[in-house]
Amino acid sequence: MEPPVLDLRHVRKIYKGRVEALRGIALEVPKGSVFGLLGPNGAGKSTLVKILTTVIRPTKCEGTMLGHPVGHKPTLRRIGYLPENARFPGYLSGRQVVEYSAGLAGIPSRRARPRVDELLELVGMKDWAQRKVRTYSKGMKQRVGLAQALVNDPELLFLDEPTDGVDPEGRREIRIIIDEMRSEGRTIFVNTHLLSELEQVADRVAILSKGEVVRAGDLMELTKARQEFEIVVASEIGEELAAALREKGATTEARTVLSRGANPEVVQPLIDLLRARGAIIQSIQPKRMSLEELFLEAVEEARAENRP
């Protein structure tokens, strides 16, 4: 088994003024996966990425990134980064922004040129490449930001709110690019609050709350663990039937019965009961918990645990 691209333990960050932004994060990100880091505002998502990209110095950090200790500057040659609210100098054109990023990554301009062309085409900015960044919309800036993050052909790509300000079409394109990157064997680490976007591409997720990981794992596993069966009947469920269903652990709402559990056996007694009471069953389907529901539940639980 290949070692994880990111293997973090005890990542802590205490800012001046004793604000504890990260409280001992432990994470593993497998190679070739799309990893989503979620969390409410101020949870510490950007702080973690900034520590990994050496923009912020950790108070404590154990573990490795691409096989080297976090903070090892030469390793940054193998990573790409699109910061949140990236601000590119307005006096540069889109092409110059990507070239600047290539130059700082140590790629000579002659080698960078074809790659820059290719990336500008990939993000749909080829026709705007010579225009100054100050004339770009937010979405266009994000596209250029994505191109500059990819210019050094990174093995690990950090995207902090990559779809921020991007229109639906652009979001779809970014999703496709992320998919392509994954199929090329790259690892993509995405920070986002757009859960529906992430749900479509992520393999693994971690949920941060107040500087701590409150849930982490395979996305399918996490949502499956809270799988439900949804039974829809033809007419509204009466009070008497609803009480009987509740006795069997189900919840009801209008014409819908919800039963928690991944195993189909749990739903059989409910079907029997409904049929015995003459209810006409229209549909039965397993229903996964959405990422948004998982996220809200995890954050709410974390808050409840912290409450005095």
Next chain:
Amino acid sequence: MTAIVTLLIDSYRLLKARVLFWITLGISGLVGLVYLSIGFNDSGMTLFFGLIPLEHSELRRGSELAELFYIGIFTKFIVPLWITWIAIILGLISTASIFPDFMTEGSIELSLSKPVHRLKVFLTKYVGSLLFMFIQVGLFTVLVFLALRWRVGTWNPSVLWMVPLSVLVFSYLYAVVVLVNVMTRSTLAGILFALLIWFMSFVMNFVEGNLYTYAFTDAGKDDPEMQEMLKPWYRGSRLAYTVIPKTKQTTEFGDRMIKVKGKQGFSTEDFTGIIFGGMIQEGGLEGVDQVMRRNSGFYVIGSSLLFEGALVAIAAGIFCRRDF
């Protein structure tokens, strides 16, 4: 190396994008053109490419004094008034926002997340900002160099000393700007502190220079008791003067490096003698030259560079350790 070249190219692009860069360059071109328009003929000198003739018995085509006069206009008027005064102020205003802009959230990450050490990023950015002065003064001085050849017929590469010296003066002040920028992220505070240090340098130069004049030159020879009394004051003022950048004296150091008529060092006495003719007694301005030369070049530039180095080191230390 690729990263350094990239940062320097970026600095050049940034300066080019500033309106003040082009305004300063435009004024430099205009001043250069006016300088170039001064010429000499058989009966004296002319202004504005011969439009205004001025008869002069000494300042004529081929006369020895013509070269001295022509260089004097450059070193005594253009350098102190334009290059090391107005151009520096415009330069400071133009470059003072470079570091605050660079350190903005969303912008700094693009550079710091790359495999380049922070110190290298900082120092290259610092040196890149000095390009403003280098380009401005460099182009202007080359124009002066060519004008000298055209107007007085000599190639005088010693005038090119003004390029590194002007950039040095600018760099002393820019170090103040950068330190304040890094500490406060404020453009305005950077400019204000730099102007304050510049003013202090001017005052200290005035005090130390005058104490020297009356304690050590002929200006105070009539009162030996007073001279003796002033000597410890001079030593105290020199001590204080040592720790601040010597902007005026660094500029004046250019006079010492310029060669006129094959002789090293531009003489204020000779130059003023040409302008005012017999109005000034021979030897009357020797003291001025003596005061200008009172401190060695090693002391003037060395101590100023120490000041700059200390400020840059503190700023670099803060920059390298800061969480952005």
